[in-house]
Amino acid sequence: MNMSDVLLAFESVEIRRGMSVVVSDFSLTISQGEVVVLHGENGCGKSTIIEAAARILPIEKGQVLHHQKVVIDSEGRRNAPTVPFGLTLQQNGMVGSDTIAEHLNNMMSICKIKTNIAPILKQYSLDHRSNDLIAHLSGGQQRKVAVITGLLPAMTSKSARLVFLDEPDAGLDDDAIQTLCQHITSLRLAGHSFLIATHDERILKCATRINDLNQDTEQKPPLGEVWQMPEIEDAKSNNFIQVGFTYNSKTKAGFANNGIAGFLTLGILLSLVEPFELDKLPSLKMGFVLLPAFIAGLCGDPVVNLLRENRALDWWQANTTTPRAVIMPIVGGAILTIISSYIFLEHLEAIVVVAGSLSTLFCSLIIGFLQLATNKLSRPQAVFIRLLTPILILPWSIVVNELTAYI
Amino acid sequence: MREWGEIMKDRIGISFLGFGFLGLMITLYLGLMWAPSVAIDAFESPAAQRIFYWHVPSAWAAFIAFTVLFIGSALWFFKRSPAGWRLHVAGAEAGLATGLMTVLSGTIWGSAEWGTPWDWSDVRLNTFGLLTLLALFLVLGRRSQPDGIETRDTFSTFGLFGFVLVPFTYIATRIWVIRHPGPVVATGSDGSLQSDMALVLFIGAISFTIFIIGHILTSMHITKLEQRVELLQSEIDRSA
Numbered sequence: 001m002n003m004s005d006v007l008l009a010f011e012s013v014e015i016r017r018g019m020s021v022v023v024s025d026f027s028l029t030i031s032q033g034e035v036v037v038l039h040g041e042n043g044c045g046k047s048t049i050i051e052a053a054a055r056i057l058p059i060e061k062g063q064v065l066h067h068q069k070v071v072i073d074s075e076g077r078r079n080a081p082t083v084p085f086g087l088t089l090q091q092n093g094m095v096g097s098d099t100i101a102e103h104l105n106n107m108m109s110i111c112k113i114k115t116n117i118a119p120i121l122k123q124y125s126l127d128h129r130s131n132d133l134i135a136h137l138s139g140g141q142q143r144k145v146a147v148i149t150g151l152l153p154a155m156t157s158k159s160a161r162l163v164f165l166d167e168p169d170a171g172l173d174d175d176a177i178q179t180l181c182q183h184i185t186s187l188r189l190a191g192h193s194f195l196i197a198t199h200d201e202r203i204l205k206c207a208t209r210i211n212d213l214n215q216d217t218e219q220k221p222p223l224g225e226v227w228q229m230p231e232i233e234d235a236k237s238n239n240f241i242q243v244g245f246t247y248n249s250k251t252k253a254g255f256a257n258n259g260i261a262g263f264l265t266l267g268i269l270l271s272l273v274e275p276f277e278l279d280k281l282p283s284l285k286m287g288f289v290l291l292p293a294f295i296a297g298l299c300g301d302p303v304v305n306l307l308r309e310n311r312a313l314d315w316w317q318a319n320t321t322t323p324r325a326v327i328m329p330i331v332g333g334a335i336l337t338i339i340s341s342y343i344f345l346e347h348l349e350a351i352v353v354v355a356g357s358l359s360t361l362f363c364s365l366i367i368g369f370l371q372l373a374t375n376k377l378s379r380p381q382a383v384f385i386r387l388l389t390p391i392l393i394l395p396w397s398i399v400v401n402e403l404t405a406y407i
Numbered sequence: 408m409r410e411w412g413e414i415m416k417d418r419i420g421i422s423f424l425g426f427g428f429l430g431l432m433i434t435l436y437l438g439l440m441w442a443p444s445v446a447i448d449a450f451e452s453p454a455a456q457r458i459f460y461w462h463v464p465s466a467w468a469a470f471i472a473f474t475v476l477f478i479g480s481a482l483w484f485f486k487r488s489p490a491g492w493r494l495h496v497a498g499a500e501a502g503l504a505t506g507l508m509t510v511l512s513g514t515i516w517g518s519a520e521w522g523t524p525w526d527w528s529d530v531r532l533n534t535f536g537l538l539t540l541l542a543l544f545l546v547l548g549r550r551s552q553p554d555g556i557e558t559r560d561t562f563s564t565f566g567l568f569g570f571v572l573v574p575f576t577y578i579a580t581r582i583w584v585i586r587h588p589g590p591v592v593a594t595g596s597d598g599s600l601q602s603d604m605a606l607v608l609f610i611g612a613i614s615f616t617i618f619i620i621g622h623i624l625t626s627m628h629i630t631k632l633e634q635r636v637e638l639l640q641s642e643i644d645r646s647a
Contacts, residue, residue: 018555019637058560060487374548377561382551387544394533401528
């Protein structure tokens with residue numbers, strides 16, 4: 001075996017889940033054109049291996065390499081893969097408010113290419129649903145989209161790609177599984193490599209090796225036609241700010257998550273006092289002007305909240321970086337501060353608007369960071385992370401004091 | 408049959424807790440009834456100053472607890488030491504208890520002396536408040552999650568981060584004195600405390616230290632027993 005052909009390598013890897021060691025001293029290499037199927041009883045560690053290969057799970061010992069470059073190791077290093085890979089998790093990892101086309105465009109954007117996806121969708125009987133929201137699809141249709149997403153990097157690349165599929169057959173009908181088997185075979189013949197966890201006999205037959213986590217068994221896979229790559233164009237990859245902006249503008253999550261809280265604060269403040277009653281209390285007046293934007297920021301990053309659906313956050317973190325809301329907090333904080341300035345100050349001060357805008361951005365980024373820091377926990381929503389947010393009141397109150405001079 | 412030495416080892420924490428508690432009660436009595444009063448013009452509310460004999464030793468104990476939390480977090484995070492994790496748990500619980508004592512006594516004094524229980528623009532108050540909230544987050548958060556590597560790694564990271572605030576909180580009083588009084592011990596000057604006041608403060612600091620050691624030892628013992636129960640349960644699950 002030529003080392004340059006090795007696309008995936010596990011080197012003496014140990015992985016824990018909870019307090020138990022699920023995978024111990026596991027080594028595996030997958031070369032170009034190989035399909036390795038992980039096969040074993042439930043709980044033996046198949047999904048654990050796939051998630052470690054995709055950099056989702058931390059590893060206790062050893063290292064994992066993609067294309068001979070370390071992507072994750074036991075020292076905590078987590079390097080972005082230099083070559084994009086395909087990933088289908090057990091949970092689909094998709095956001096319901098995306099259409100099929102938008103979700104696949106995200107994958108293509110990560111691969112920095114563009115192609116017509118209609119012929120691929122047609123093979124899975126989804127071409128008529130291309131512009132439907134994923135949330136409106138049946139469970140089986142959603143699974144098909146997740147599988148196509150996993151296959152797409154290989155389908156659109158001349159050079160060898162890695163594809164990780166975790167129980168891809170779950171929820172698929174017979175026709176779809178047959179199409180999937182054909183695709184696995186034809187993509188293998190085109191030089192791409194697969195690591196698949198499955199119990200399905202039809203997919204097992206596509207394997208060049210079956211691994212039960214202790215030993216490999218080689219087998220002769222079926223013959224087929226080599227994958228005919230569709231026409232592709234080079235495209236620019238969207239960065240985490242652009243993707244976050246797209247999610248935000250499409251779902252209005254920023255308004256629902258942060259904006260409403262800001263407007264409610266404004267309403268509550270107005271119910272407490274008449275604006276002219278604050279004339280003799282300048283610092284309180286400035287506090288009232290800046291409070292709605294601050295409260296909007298304390299509601300956190302709307303995109304991070306949105307991506308918690310169906311492990312979409314894990315899918316994004318595995319493939320690239322997490323999309324974040326940056327534009328919305330800046331704009332939303334400015335709008336809230338402009339309105340509160342007109343109400344309480346009766347004029348606009350540019351520096352006050354900038355301060356309101358930045359306070360929303362700063363708070364939502366910090367809280368989003370805290371949310372991401374606890375995302376690996378089993379129950380991230382139950383972790384009381386917002387107990388740490390009162391410290392944000394300190395810089396805010398200092399800003400309020402400093403800006404009182406502008407009244 | 409358990410060895411006598413093992414039984415004594417288990418009880419040492421409880422003994423420390425008992426002696427520490429006794430010391431706390433003596434401190435409370437001496438602070439409220441025996442220690443001399445401050446000059447009538449020294450503070451807005453001179454009588455409230457007596458809470459200082461509780462507030463300062465509890466803050467001292469909180470810093471010990473947060474140091475234990477840091478050591479435990481580091482031992483778990485870098486060495487995967489089970490004893491380190493037990494130290495982390497004990498440090499977080501002790502930090503929460505003493506942190507709350509400090510914050511509550513401070514707010515009572517603040518209400519009497521400043522007319523407000525809290526000042527959001529005071530750096531020391533806020534960083535210490537954050538440390539206490541961090542301990543609360545670690546205690547509540549740990550109880551909300553199943554025990555596992557991810558849980559321990561995440562909370563240890565926060566434990567390590569929290570320790571950065573300890574020296575920051577200490578120097579905050581020296582750099583940004585806004586409302587919180589400056590240090591009364593280790594100031595480098597001749598000291599502003601009368602000897603009787605210093606004696607009560609000293610008794611308080613020793614009592615809180617013994618109490619916090621007892622708490623940490625007992626908490627570590629309880630965590631060890633919890634881990635043993637969990638292990639035995641898994642063995643029963645496997646054999647069932």
